[in-house]
């Protein structure tokens with residue numbers, strides 16, 4: 001099991017692109033919170049705090065690779081090419097929503113074949129064996145694609161996690177498993193989920209590579225994920241990455257995290273925003289000024305607001321289509 005802290009293996013342009021994707025995801029996330037408060041949207045499961053590892057892991061993929069994300073994967077989808085308008089059509093459950101034609105909670109359950117995003121499920125960890133299955137199919141067909149599977153720390157307490165990772169290990173499948181370890185399964189803290197808080201150490205039990213990384217450190221995360229994707233692509237089997245991060249918001253808009261984390265811890269979490277950290281890293285290098293970083297965020301904030309206003313005006317699904325694409 002290796003621990004990676006800092007590496008610098010990408011170009012300035014690649015890092016600036018990662019930064020833009022993170023700001024775009026934040027803009028959508030913040031706008032959704034506002035829409036929920038205004039009573040215009042029903043729900044948000046926030047990705048704030050997860051953006052660093054999400055853009056790093058997804059940007060490490062190629063266009064023919066598969067993404068099997070958990071329900072908190074907004075920045076993953078943004079990197080795959082999801083547009084703000086598409087996301088907002090889903091938020092308002094409009095007929096033109098390409099994610100689920102207005103049938104599912106935004107972000108919670110959807111699929112997007114064009115972007116090679118497999119169906120997102122609410123059933124925690126159920127997608128881990130599915131990711132192994134997709135990778136198995138790719139291997140049997142000789143496709144050469146890699147599958148990225150993401151999940152939270154809570155998911156690693158489920159039986160499906162073991163089944164999926166073990167199967168992938170035994171068959172040396174081209175999968176990268178990324179635990180976005182935010183320390184909570186809704187209100188249940190890590191110490192009540194596992195005796196050993198280092199998820200990557202379990203990799204030894206499966207006979208695969210395991211790496212721990214600070215998931216708020218974008219350059220380190222990107223390096224680790226690219227190594228893991230390369231390993232999978234070369235036929236050297238899966239990697240289990242434990243990306244330590246902080247969840248900045250409540251589990252969803254349905255709970256109040258101050259009640260179970262306490263105000264002090266919630267305030268501390270705000271000091272671990274991967275976007276603020278990456279802004280600092282880029283400005284230290286002279287690749288972005290603080291003013292430019294603020295300008296990028298402002299531009300995406302405006303676009304997210306315009307996308308929401310536009311989507312809200314689009315046609316609702318027709319009741320006649322209620323059973324379309326639904327399995328009996």
Ligand SMILES: Cc1ncc(C[n+]2csc(CCOP(=O)(O)OP(=O)(O)O)c2C)c(N)n1
Nearest residue numbers: 072122123124152153154155182184185186
């Ligand atoms: C099988 C199953 N059990 C319980 C739930 C209720 N539930 C939804 S999200 C969640 C927490 C999962 O935590 P984690 O895997 O750490 O991911 P996070 O939400 O923190 O990103 C739980 C218990 C569920 N959806 N599915």
